[in-house]
């Protein structure tokens with residue numbers, strides 16, 4: 020199975036928002052990423068619009084529809100009524116629900132499915148009825164009972180929160196421990212028929228071991244580390260490097 024790369028444009032938007040000017044352009048950088056081999060674009064609009072703005076979404080939807088009809092749009096966020104209505108308007112191929120508080124600096128945990136599984140069921144059903152694939156942000160902590168509860172929501176996939184693994188860039192032994200927990204979580208999800216995505220703090224250096232441990236990994240969404248590399252190598256070369264780190268021959 021090929022692990023696909025969805026480029027998260029949040030960090031590009033954050034740079035743009037430093038000034039009241041339209042650059043760097045999320046549309047232009049998204050286009051370069053898709054031309055270079057990315058399979059999709061991800062955005063995580065937060066209620067305060069501190070990076071991706073709601074007005075960016077129709078622009079990126081049109082970019083994919085008009086120029087890259089095989090690519091996928093993935094919108095991430097907390098399932099508030101506003102967020103659900105936004106997804107219904109924009110019609111991304113995939114919605115990734117995350118349990119983020121609006122005040123949170125960035126995503127730092129998956130859903131507690133014991134507490135929120137019942138709340139998620141009608142939300143997942145609503146999005147799927149609207150034609151969108153639904154993925155749920157999940158801790159990769161090896162909790163196989165939690166994975167069963169994620170499956171019971173009706174979701175199509177989980178997205179493993181890889182932050183703790185990504186944070187081990189200077190402690191490879193600890194990284195191997197987190198990798199095994201991610202792997203066990205993925206094994207349980209796959210056994211339940213859930214697809215598995217992953218994201219947060221992934222890099223060209225930590226991706227190959229993740230893909231090796233989880234060969235059925237469907238998609239990674241990457242923003243922070245990818246944007247950092249794009250400043251150094253350019254967006255097109257960076258996307259090619261990340262695709263190769265996913266195991267793609269590109």
Ligand SMILES: CC(=O)[C@@H](O)[C@H](O)COP(=O)(O)O
Pocket residue numbers: 027029030063070095117124125126156218219242
């Ligand atoms: C769910 C997830 O891990 C990503 O959305 C990540 O949190 C990027 O969001 P920020 O760019 O706001 O940090």
Ligand SMILES: NCC(=O)COP(=O)(O)O
Pocket residue numbers: 027061095178217218219220221240241242243244245
């Ligand atoms: N879903 C994770 C994502 O989109 C990007 O996270 P990061 O690479 O910005 O940490």
